[in-house]
Amino acid sequence: MAEYRGPDAVPIRLEINGEIRVLHAEPRRTLLDALRFDLGLTGAKKVCDRGDCGACTVLLDGHAVYACLALAVACEGKKIETIEGGSPEVRSLEAAFLADDAYQCGYCTPGQIMALAGLLRREPRPNEEHVRAAVAGNLCRCGAYPNIVKAGVAAGGNGARRR
């Protein structure tokens, strides 16, 4: 944790998708708002802003976290990955989501994919149960769950890759 700073805007240095980005924001700025409003990274979505829905999921040092529950200042010195980073896991998930039609409006999709990217880091060959557990905290109001489960398995090594 950084030393006490604020209450006005302070410089915050973040490592995002392998790049160093510096922004000025109040210490109360969440990582999610910093991404969306200060850094132009709008893949992570603000749906509940209180850790209920998973739409803002990003990876922090390789673990899936809700960006709305992290303060930007507290993320200094950590590796932040967003969907825009296009890591190999993200790429294979995007392809599987397209192939399995694992989205409708697409608003929750970046969060679903980042939650599953976190899963693939620790479990490269997930089964259906792994996938269900990984996205259990990611709401999809369109109800794409059956296809999300298929795509999650297909993106790892266990999927019967149909296409």
Next chain:
Amino acid sequence: MAGRTRVVKTRSEFEGRVSEELALVQGRDLRAWPADAELREVGRERPRVDGVQRVSGRARYNSDLVLPGMLHARVLRSPHPHARVTRIETKRAQSLPGVRAIVHRFNEADHFAEEVRFVGDHVAAVAAESEAVADDALRLIDVEYDVLPFVVDLEDAMKDRSRAKRDDAQSRGDVRKGFKDADAVVDVTYRTSTALHNCLEPHGCVAAWDGDRLTLYESTQALFDVRSGVAEKLKLDVGDVRVLCDFMGGGFGSKLGDGHYTVLAAVLARRTGRPVRLFLDRHEENLAAGNRSATVQRIRAGGTKDGRITALEHLAWSGTGTEDGWVAGATGPSSTVYDVPNVRTEQYLVLTDTGPFCAFRAPGYVEGTFALESAIDELAERLGVDPLAMRKKCYARRDPQGDRPFSLKRLDQCYARGAELIGWSKRKVGGTPARTSHLRRGLGMATQFWGSAGGPPAYATVHLNVDGTAVVRSGTQDIGSGTRTALAQIAAEELGLELGKIRVASGDTDAPYTPASGGSWTTPSTGPAVRLAAADARRQLFEVAAGLMEVRPTEIRFSNGHLVAGRGGRKITVRDVLERFKNYTVIGTGARHPNPSDLRLGSFGAQFADVEVDTRTGFVRVVKIVAVHQVGRVVNPRNARSQVEGGVLQGLGFALLEGRVLDLPSGHVLNANLEDYHLPTVKDAPDIVVEFIPDPDARSNNLGGIGLGEPPIIPTAGAIANAIANACGARVRTLPITPPRLLEALRR
């Protein structure tokens, strides 16, 4: 499009309401493709044409938009369900650094009411340099209220005659005689809870003025209704309002027009001379963004031992919230689904001091179908008849209310296929045992009818570029249903081009008019217009090609992406034709033709549920849902299956999980967040089997297919409730069927 413009009469149904309107059309319509037509694109499974943007986080939703100099707005909301706003003091808020404008009823009287009518009604709005500062400012605004009497509970309000009014009544035959003829009569009351849409992208917009012209980047299902609504409220010409929505994060009926947020953003933007972003947060979404209102429904149904229903009476009371306007009737299914000789229905609107009702995916029919289908099962049980057999006995070959033939009805096939897929023949009265002694399994089913089939006016143009690519231009929005993909497939089919050569430029009120994406209207309204526009462009292309190939236009046909003249004749590409003319653009136009007036249009379906009930905890696990639907020709079966799965899951949420909880003494919503308001999660998702009856609905429109947005949510709750009753013998008549309610029913 060749041909004169004509005025025609058209009969349409939108969200259960039938209207006769005038529409302008040009030329002649095309016939629907025959059932055995070999189509290259329509009816094929294609990934969504905008899928790459959606899965990569690059799709720009309007809630993602940041414009240069943009301010952020937040809304101060009433803590009282009913009060008069007597004074607003903004001095402290105004002096907060970063605050740029504050509006309320004393400086923008047109856009704030003197009386607030529900907890969450808008009282003031602040535009500031950041959302955080705007939020800070809200806390510094002092408001004085005269608190007024209120009623928030539907059943309390029903007791007050001044709050309930009859909205609709239908009848046929003589119900008294019908009940006299019955061997058994059930008289039961069902209740459904207020459901909140909770589309993940919140309601809101970014408003930007350019002189006297206003541009709204709004998350909406109805661009043109936002345009007309805002133009009226701000006294602008519709031509001076442009509404744009490229990607949209769900609406489910709650974004069918402008909202207070639209107007307030526009007003704040005008005052400050800067673009203003106003999107609701999740708490506000659960207070002030519409709902599927609670219902109380009393059904009396009488039948004979041979399984016929002799009389049906359905009385429904639905809360409107404060908008004393409309409510989607719950009694529609009772007068239209079955061939019952004696029917009486009455629908009442009940005014409550709560957030306003608005359309929510098949409004009224979801609630009404749950009650009707539950009552039929209760009657069948009383009579000792198989519930599916009873429904088949009452099969309506013609529209029982309007006495017209249906354009297509394959409900019998939906029943047969669904019964086969769920294993209906193994269903036992009283359910079947499951893995352990406290678990019971059961099967249930329900019927779906929905009369929405689209209609005019809807327009499109198709532009052919010199390189053989095409642009479909049509105002319509893609709310996640795959509209863009379907329109691209239709155009590609008619133009003989590959799907990748088509771009759909939509989501813009400066493009040709199309109706709202509600009422399952989008594809069957806009699709036929796109097909006509593409056919018109193709005709012009063939005329140009005929000159080059020295043949008559009628001798040219498409084959594998080439224009072929005559049998085994010359082959050229679209590019070969158009590249000779620098920047020559072929422009085809199309307008949706009217619906046939002598037929009842609509979709049918049946869903079957297999559930497991834990009799110790009251917990229900939906094991499997079989959904068989008839909507005519399906443009993209993969997207269509996804839409059915989504409808089933929302139906499951309505059946088992969802319901707004109000604190009756204060009128506050106690579960206005996604932790306490339970949306279905991946762990609630059962195995869902989806099938479509393949027959085209050839007389509905030139696609031979109608909309699918709403049908799949309609029968789910009824099928689940019936399966639960079959499994454990306990009939829960109140949705959602929570463990406490089921345990209570089990104890009875």
